[in-house]
Amino acid sequence: MPKMKTNSSAKKRFKVTGTGKIKRNKAFKNHILTKKTKVQKKRLTKKGLVDVTDERRIKLLLTI
DSSP, X not given: OOXXXXXXXXXXXXXXXXXXXEEEEOSSOSSOOTTSOHHHHHHHHSEEEOOHXXXXXHHHHHTO
């Protein structure tokens, strides 16, 4: 049986932590930044974790 391929878009967007959780970038930091406050933009720069309900689907894409 051939190896399963990792989804290319998923491997660019997600990283797996040592405990098996999945890190992600936060949305809404690309454009229309003039109306967002400094604090808001600073918070969006930090990493977030994928919700537990979505973890299984993303792990399938990453073939973990």
